[in-house]
Amino acid sequence: MSRVAIIGSGFIGRAWAISYARAGHDVVLWDEERDAPGKALAYIETILPDLEANDLLEGASATDVRARMQSVATLDEAVAGAAHVQENTPEDVEIKRNVFGRLDAAAGPDTVLASSTSAILPSAFTMDLKGRARCLVVHPINPPYLIPAAEIVPAPWTDPAVVERTAAFLRAAGHSPIVMKREIDGFVMNRMQGALLEEAFRLVAEGYASVEDIDIGLREGLALRWSFIGPFETIDLNAPGGIRDYAERYQQIYARIFPSAQWRADWTGPVMEDIEAERRRQLPADRLAERQNWRDRRLIALAAHKRRADREIGR
CATH class of the missing domain: 3.40.50.720 (NAD(P)-binding Rossmann-like Domain)
Incomplete structure (x- = not known):
């Protein structure tokens, strides 16, 4: 070593x-x-x-x-x-x-x-x-x-x-x-995470959903699949004929959404008042460290589960 x-x-x-x-x-x-x-x-x-x-x-x-x-x-x-x-x-x-x-x-x-x-x-x-x-x-x-x-x-x-x-x-x-094949601002993970965060801020700023409802959408929805398969494999498995079939069936949905996503909510602007207030109702500031420790213990449990699943079910 x-x-x-x-x-x-x-x-x-x-x-x-x-x-x-x-x-x-x-x-x-x-x-x-x-x-x-x-x-x-x-x-x-x-x-x-x-x-x-x-x-x-x-x-x-x-x-x-x-x-x-x-x-x-x-x-x-x-x-x-x-x-x-x-x-x-x-x-x-x-x-x-x-x-x-x-x-x-x-x-x-x-x-x-x-x-x-x-x-x-x-x-x-x-x-x-x-x-x-x-x-x-x-x-x-x-x-x-x-x-x-x-x-x-x-x-x-x-x-x-x-x-x-x-x-x-x-x-x-x-x-x-x-x-990565070459450098770009944000690399891969922050660009992907940023795309989700930008949309989350837009949805709250325009009053379409609450902070908790958006968290539920990821926590109890998309993230469950994404914790063991990524977005490309997800759509490859979500249509009978695979990824090309998915694109042919559903591309128009995302094409219709795209124009409404071409603006930024100011993360430090008025929308932050609503987001921070809701998060502090969910988790008081004096419990942040406690919740961070809880998160890490959940990550330990998840990492252990994924390793067992890899051995028993396969990757």
């Missing part, structure tokens, strides 16, 4: 640490804030027993997985000998440029430098690097130890062999990489 360096050990960094250590890698955490890696490891220690209890540690014990992680004092020490670096610093292009400059100077020539950024194109912070061919984005849905999908986004100059190597590395760690 390889050495993996986690650069930035907040929410995303600590989640990646679990994922890579579970896969058997030696994981080192470094952060500009000296006490952050210790806090991350303390949090990880509270999560590992639940993962072990739900058979989500690949047969290892919580103790064994924890033993594969350590913090280090310097960035140079973190990347020394690392095969893969996962950067998780704030969503600020200047910070990314600075950190990647330091990583490119310190890491060995064969080390892959990956950013967890969810919004910044890799070309924006790697263009001036000597080793820019080994740089790319690996963007997870948080937390990656429970949600396997991760986007691999190359810059125009990223070596295709680095993309292939990173995809293989992620698959070996239990992930399902989305291998």
